[in-house]
Amino acid sequence: MTITIALPSKGRMKDDASAIFERAGMKIVAVGNGRSYRGRVEGWDDVEIAFLSASEISREIGSGAVDFGVTGEDLVREGLADADARVEFCARLGFGHADVVVAVPEIWYDVDTMADLGDVAADFRARHGRRLAIATKYWRLTQQFFSGSHGIQLYRIVESLGATEGAPASGSADIIVDITSTGSTLKANHLKILSDGVILRSEACFVRARKTVHAKDPVVDRIIASIRAAL
């Protein structure tokens, strides 16, 4: 059986992902010209590489269209309803670190925790005539964290496709859920992370689509062992 591994074709994870494969003794060579979206691994005839974007990789792993992939944990957990049932996180790769956080305007002096935010949300309609608005592209993680973990039900999600941190200042939302790595974008937009507002500490992961055929294929175990040995 041919095993397909999806690797980032561009973006911040591309170079680190191929470096790990090289250290694992799995040197990747492009098939065709340099712009090809297919590759192979030197000496591993049963393995093919598909170059996709990080967000496509989480989707293709979820559907089982590829066997393995390198992508961010945030994208897997946001993209798939029951991520742990469909995907095995085989290894955390030590790059692509980003935290998914709840951040509010710095001038909300009385709001430091999710419990404080729950109080604000409960009063919001009476005070402002509408629900608390959260700008994010992480719908699923936001709903799980607010409704599931903290019992906060009174809010509205405003879809953000970019520049999420600007939403409170522009008035399109009151607070945000987004990723941060150095914290400088939050700071520049006068936002602060709630003390218990880290939803997920994400990094690049080597993930496997849970497929029953993998149990019979020794190449699957060899790939996982090689990647783990390279870390």
Ligand SMILES: Nc1ncnc2c1ncn2[C@@H]1O[C@H](COP(=O)(O)OP(=O)(O)OP(=O)(O)O)[C@@H](O)[C@H]1O
């Ligand atoms: N500072 C950062 N900003 C954005 N993403 C980051 C950052 N640091 C690490 N990451 C991680 O990188 C991944 C996203 O990478 P990238 O933006 O290259 O992919 P993508 O979403 O597929 O790209 P595109 O939006 O161009 O399709 C996510 O898993 C994210 O957590």
Ligand SMILES: O=P(O)(O)OC[C@H]1O[C@H](OP(=O)(O)OP(=O)(O)O)[C@H](O)[C@@H]1O
């Ligand atoms: O905490 P920081 O180090 O400031 O990083 C966080 C910011 O970086 C990302 O945006 P970026 O402009 O890099 O690109 P993207 O949103 O297009 O991925 C992300 O969406 C945040 O806005």
